[in-house]
Amino acid sequence: MRTRFRAAALTASAAALFPAAWAVIAAMPPFGEHVSPYGAAVNAVVPAARHVSNMVAAVNFDLRGLDTLGEESMLLCAVTGTVVLLRGARGEGTSGSAVRLPGRAVAQRSDATILVCRFAATLLFFFGVYVALHGLVTPGGGFQGGVIIASGLLLLYLGEGYAHWRSIVRGRILSFLEGAGALLFVLVGAIPLALGKAAFRNILPLGTFRDLYAGGTMVVVNAAVACAVAGGFTLILLEFMEETRAPETEREPGEGG
Amino acid sequence: MMIWLTGIMLVIAAAAGLLVVLSRDPKRQIFALCANGLVLSLLFFALQAPDVALSEIVVGAVVVPLLFLVALAAVAVARVRE
Amino acid sequence: MSVLPWCVAAWLFAVGIYGIATSRHYVHLVGCLSVCQSATYVLLLAVGFHWHAGPPIFYDHPPGTPAVDPVVQALVLTDIVIGATVTALLLAIVVQAHKLSGSVDPQRLRPLRPNA
Numbered sequence: 290m291r292t293r294f295r296a297a298a299l300t301a302s303a304a305a306l307f308p309a310a311w312a313v314i315a316a317m318p319p320f321g322e323h324v325s326p327y328g329a330a331v332n333a334v335v336p337a338a339r340h341v342s343n344m345v346a347a348v349n350f351d352l353r354g355l356d357t358l359g360e361e362s363m364l365l366c367a368v369t370g371t372v373v374l375l376r377g378a379r380g381e382g383t384s385g386s387a388v389r390l391p392g393r394a395v396a397q398r399s400d401a402t403i404l405v406c407r408f409a410a411t412l413l414f415f416f417g418v419y420v421a422l423h424g425l426v427t428p429g430g431g432f433q434g435g436v437i438i439a440s441g442l443l444l445l446y447l448g449e450g451y452a453h454w455r456s457i458v459r460g461r462i463l464s465f466l467e468g469a470g471a472l473l474f475v476l477v478g479a480i481p482l483a484l485g486k487a488a489f490r491n492i493l494p495l496g497t498f499r500d501l502y503a504g505g506t507m508v509v510v511n512a513a514v515a516c517a518v519a520g521g522f523t524l525i526l527l528e529f530m531e532e533t534r535a536p537e538t539e540r541e542p543g544e545g546g
Numbered sequence: 547m548m549i550w551l552t553g554i555m556l557v558i559a560a561a562a563g564l565l566v567v568l569s570r571d572p573k574r575q576i577f578a579l580c581a582n583g584l585v586l587s588l589l590f591f592a593l594q595a596p597d598v599a600l601s602e603i604v605v606g607a608v609v610v611p612l613l614f615l616v617a618l619a620a621v622a623v624a625r626v627r628e
Numbered sequence: 629m630s631v632l633p634w635c636v637a638a639w640l641f642a643v644g645i646y647g648i649a650t651s652r653h654y655v656h657l658v659g660c661l662s663v664c665q666s667a668t669y670v671l672l673l674a675v676g677f678h679w680h681a682g683p684p685i686f687y688d689h690p691p692g693t694p695a696v697d698p699v700v701q702a703l704v705l706t707d708i709v710i711g712a713t714v715t716a717l718l719l720a721i722v723v724q725a726h727k728l729s730g731s732v733d734p735q736r737l738r739p740l741r742p743n744a
Contacts, residue, residue: 328697
């Protein structure tokens with residue numbers, strides 16, 4: 290009965306909102322005909338004013354750096370919440386072996402998998418660093434590069450198995466990386482304040498146009514965001530993986546290591 | 547030409563979203579999420595947004611399905627343990 | 629064609645809300661929430677789009693070539709990455725709810741009551 294009531298409420302609200310939605314859609318400007326003045330101003334002014342060629346990265350890290358700081362703290366809060374929820378309920382004592390589900394065969398990792406994963410993880414790691422480094426001249430940046438690095442580190446788990454993977458990828462290094470990235474971002478905003486200028490003011494030398502290290506404080510913020518995102522995402526995935534591990538005190542009869 | 551490309555990508559994105567919702571089994575929904583991420587990133591390319599498309603490929607087709615897979619594994623493990 | 633992106637965004641949002649309301653598994657519900665999020669991405673990027681304009685990257689083209697709006701692209705970019713993190717938090721809550729109550733069915737879990 291509850292599902293029927295819910296479906297009835299859904300259709301009633303959809304019927305009530307449909308004319309309003311249609312009125313809004315009819316009032317929107319035609320697709321592709323509208324030029325937003327702020328965007329046009331950014332495209333016209335920023336290459337000469339900041340010496341970078343990626344306008345999106347300039348808006349993210351310099352013009353609207355305060356908004357990106359808010360997003361960064363959202364990332365930090367979400368990662369902290371996930372870790373506290375999962376680790377708090379589970380405790381710290383887990384072994385390196387997985388819980389064996391009944392009726393599920395345990396497949397051996399083939400040598401081809403291990404080899405391909407080693408190559409691919411290394412390639413992905415360097416590709417992520419490349420995308421993050423070139424964020425201010427070509428499409429890319431700290432956010433994309435950080436997530437690529439995190440997925441490269443995850444590919445290592447597929448090839449190495451859990452125990453080896455945990456010895457390579459340590460939780461403490463990841464939390465340090467994440468916190469250091471966020472702290473660096475806050476410092477880039479706070480140091481100009483201490484020097485008597487506006488917050489997030491670009492105080493470093495700007496460099497030449499289309500150079501890799503042009504942009505002043507944007508380079509620092511880019512690197513900080515890459516570290517923080519890489520550390521945060523790998524930490525989240527690590528905590529979820531720990532959920533599937535058997536606790537240390539349990540020993541099944543006939544269970545290996 | 548660009549008009550047709552953008553229009554077709556928009557329609558395919560709408561269909562991919564519908565597919566994600568209509569896959570009720572979470573294990574099947576993971577594949578639908580991968581397809582949704584890929585289609586959305588192609589749409590963002592057509593809308594002249596390469597940064598956003600890069601972001602959507604990595605997040606929508608790699609990280610989010612992986613998160614779902616590991617969450618389902620954690621739920622299955624908790625079901626075994628109790 | 630001039631109203632197609634707005635209709636697609638409204639359609640994706642409506643489909644996502646329908647999926648959330650009629651879901652029988654919490655993990656499926658979180659997937660439908662990501663469909664709602666993608667509706668906002670499509671809307672924002674379509675607002676910034678302009679015909680015969682290129683991406684706002686001036687590495688190969690000189691500054692001054694017509695380009696689409698970079699501000700909405702910056703919004704969507706950070707939104708995608710942070711949205712994935714919030715999805716992770718929601719999935720952690722799902723795992724915890726399953727541990728505490730034994731079910732992942734939204735229609736079986738009732739709100740907490742005192743002395744329940």
